Amino acid sequence: MEYGKETGKAHPGVCRKCGREGAEKFEKAARSAGVAFRESVGADSLTTFGGGGTVFRLYEPRDKSELCSLMRAAADVGMQENVFFLGGGSDTVIADGTVYTPVVSTHRLNRIAMQADGTVYAECGVRISALTVSAAKHGRGGFEFLWGVPATVGGALRLNAGAFGAQTADYVIKIERLNADCAETEWIDATEAEFGYRRGAEGFLLSAVFGLSPATPDESRALAVRYAAERRKKQPALPSCGSVFAGADMPAGYYIERAGLKGVRRGGAQISELHANFIVNTGGATATDFTELVNLAERRVRELFGVNLRREFVLLE
Ligand SMILES: Cc1cc2nc3c(=O)[nH]c(=O)nc-3n(C[C@H](O)[C@H](O)[C@H](O)COP(=O)(O)OP(=O)(O)OC[C@H]3O[C@@H](n4cnc5c(N)ncnc54)[C@H](O)[C@@H]3O)c2cc1C
Numbered sequence: 001m002e003y004g005k006e007t008g009k010a011h012p013g014v015c016r017k018c019g020r021e022g023a024e025k026f027e028k029a030a031r032s033a034g035v036a037f038r039e040s041v042g043a044d045s046l047t048t049f050g051g052g053g054t055v056f057r058l059y060e061p062r063d064k065s066e067l068c069s070l071m072r073a074a075a076d077v078g079m080q081e082n083v084f085f086l087g088g089g090s091d092t093v094i095a096d097g098t099v100y101t102p103v104v105s106t107h108r109l110n111r112i113a114m115q116a117d118g119t120v121y122a123e124c125g126v127r128i129s130a131l132t133v134s135a136a137k138h139g140r141g142g143f144e145f146l147w148g149v150p151a152t153v154g155g156a157l158r159l160n161a162g163a164f165g166a167q168t169a170d171y172v173i174k175i176e177r178l179n180a181d182c183a184e185t186e187w188i189d190a191t192e193a194e195f196g197y198r199r200g201a202e203g204f205l206l207s208a209v210f211g212l213s214p215a216t217p218d219e220s221r222a223l224a225v226r227y228a229a230e231r232r233k234k235q236p237a238l239p240s241c242g243s244v245f246a247g248a249d250m251p252a253g254y255y256i257e258r259a260g261l262k263g264v265r266r267g268g269a270q271i272s273e274l275h276a277n278f279i280v281n282t283g284g285a286t287a288t289d290f291t292e293l294v295n296l297a298e299r300r301v302r303e304l305f306g307v308n309l310r311r312e313f314v315l316l317e
Contacts, residue, residue, distance in 0.1 A: 016081050016082050017082070017100075017101055017317050018079070018082040018100055018101060018102070019100055020056070020100050022079065022082060022100065023056050023057060023100040023101075023102060025077055025079065026057070026074060026077070026079050026082065026083075026102040027057055027102075028077075029070075029073035029074055029076065029077045029079065030057075030059055030070055030073060030074075030102075032073055033066070033069040033070045033072070033073040034066070034069070035059055035060075035061050035066050035067075035069065035070045036059075036060050036061075036062070037057045037058055037059045037060065038057075038058045038060065039056070039057060039058075040054045040055070040056065040098075041054060041055045041058040042054050042055075043055075043093075043094035043287070046058070046086060046089045046092075046094065046103075046105075047089035047090070047092050047093060047094055047241065048088070048089055048090040048150055048239055048240065048241060048242075049089075049092075049093050049239055049240055049241040049279075049281055049285070049290065050239045050281050050285070051093070051268065051269065051281050051284070051285035051286050051287060051289065051290060052093055052094035052095060052096060052286065052287040052290075053094055053095055053096045053097045053098060053099055053287065054094075054097075054098055054099065055094065055099050055101075055103045055316075056098050056099060056100045057102060057103070058086075058103050058105055059102060059103065059104045059105065060104075060105050060107070060108060061104065061108060061109070062108050063108065063109065064109060064123065064185075064206055064207070067104070067106075067109060067206070068178070068182075068184075068185065068206075070104065071083070071178055071182040071204060072182055072183060074102070074182065075181055075182040075183070079102070080181075080182045082101060082102060083101075083102050083103075083104055083204075084101050084102070084103045084104070084316055085104050085106055085124075085154060085204055085205075086103050086104065086105050086106065086316075087106050087107075087124065087125065087151065087152030087153075087154045087155035087158075088127065088150045088151050088152045088155055089150075090149065090150040090151050090155065090241060090242060091151075091155060091159060091241055091242060091312070091313050091314055092241065092313065092314045092315075092316055093241055093287050093290055093291075093313055093314070093315050093316070094287060094316045095287045095315060095316060095317040096286050096287045096288050099316055099317060101316060101317065103316070105125075106123075106124045106125035106152060106154050107125045107152075108125060109123040109124050109125035109126075109206070109207075110123055110125045110126050110127075110130070111123045111126070111207075112126055112130065112131060112134045114134070114135075114138045114140075115209070118140065118211075118212075119173060119209050119210060119211050119212075120134070120135050120138075120140065120209065120210045120212060121207060121208075121209050122153045122207060122208060122210065123153065123206065123207045124152060124153050124154030124157075124205050124206055124207055124208075125152050125153070125154065126152060126153045127150070127151070127152055127153075128143050128146045128149060128151045128152065128153065128156055128161075129146075129147065129148075129150075131143055131153065131210070132144060132146075132147060132220065132224065135210075135212050135215075135220070136215060136216075136217040136220035136221065137217060139214055139215065139216060139217075140212035140213065140214065140215060141212060141213055141214075141215025141219060141220040141223065142166075142170070142171045142210070142212040142213055142215075143168075143171065143210075143212070144220055144223040144224040144227055145162070145163045145164045145165075145166040145227055146161060146163060146168075147223075147224035147225075147227050147228050148224075148227070148228040148231050148232075149161065149163070149242070153205075153207070153208060154205045156168045156200075157172065157175060157193075157200050157201050157205050157208055158200045158201060158205060159198050159199070159200050160195045160196065160197070160198055160199055160200035161198075161200075162197075162198070163227070163231075164227060164230070167195070168195075168200065169190065169193070169195035169200070171210045171211060171212055172190040172193070172195075172208055172209075172210060172211075173189075173190055173208075173209045173210060173211045174187050174188065174189055174190060174208065174209050175187065175188050175190065175193060175201050175205060175207075175208045176205070176206045176207045176208065177201065177203040177204055177205045177206055178203060178204040178206065182204070185206055188201070197246070198246055198312060234274070234275055235274065235275055235278060236272040236273075236274045236275060236278050236280050238272070238280035238281060238282060239280060239281040240272070240278045240279060240280045240281065241279075241313045242278070242312070242313070243277045243278065243312050244277055244278065244279050244294060244297070244311070244312060244313055245277055245297070245309040245310060245311060245312055246309075246310045246311075246312045248307060248309070248310070249307075251277065252276075252277045252301075252309050253275055253276040253277035253278075254276075255301040255304075255305055255307055255309070256271065256276035256277060256297050256300075256301060256309075257276040258304070258305075259297070259300040259301055259304050259305075260300075261276060261296065261297055261300060262276045264293065264296070265282070266289040266290075266292040266293050266296075267284070267285055267286055267288070267289035267292075268281060268282050268283050268284035268285030268286070268289055269281060269282070269285035269286075269289035269290045269292075269293055270282050270293075271293055271297065279293050279294070287315070291315070294311065297309065
């Protein structure tokens, strides 16, 4: 099946919430595809923020072929659009209570291969840090700007993760994703992905090929250390999901700080005293604590400055 502007068919990849009944229907399909899952997995082990509820079923395909079988089985029962792909969980907060949305963890899809032409192939579950280390061993560099960011290749591609004036899109040559009916995989050129500010490739992303620059391991390490030191100065060390809001004409943190919200707490969550655009988990924070602070920041910044903050995290419900 084709998708895109011509057909008007949206590509799947934006998950739609489903209830227990849907979750059980999906589970049956997953069993038929032979994919392992864990039951009632807590947010503490799935996301960097840590607070929140439990995932009813966490599917853990062992490789790309299992993942494709799972998604085909989901499509056969019309549930592919309910699926949520979870990478490093560093931009995701899991709602309190039980989340019935079928969550597919990509952590086992972690193959990296240096190719004869100097490009790097990486599956979606590869950590960006692992990609950086592996590329450096082969005399390539580029992703040092994300050193210290617990992102996977899939998450970085989906959100076009960036920092220090660089972004994921700068290094992508092509992307492999599931086609619209999840029947097969297809490669798209990076130019077709329409990357924008924190907006990346759509759909269920399986792997990518990156074009990195020549760099010795020492050069790569030195750059990574420099970027990590910059981060430590400006960003809190406590668990978080990174920046909560996207920048507008001014950084979101500027408005939140001027609204006097630095250090404000709800339960175990706090607007960071170090960087107002981070909400940290000081211990025992719930997703509700987190969203209350999000709502408060949005409301106060709108009232005081007439600015509508744009959310940069994903709330999995
Ligand atoms: C300490 C800290 C610092 C951070 N600093 C930065 C920064 O400097 N710059 C920046 O841009 N971000 C930053 N972030 C946010 C986050 O790391 C990035 O947004 C990252 O790209 C998320 O990757 P992930 O694998 O953790 O995604 P997840 O949180 O697992 O998922 C995020 C979204 O991507 C989707 N997704 C994940 N994998 C796939 C896949 N294979 N196919 C399709 N969709 C997929 C998910 O469904 C979800 O919608 C930071 C976060 C933390 C905790």
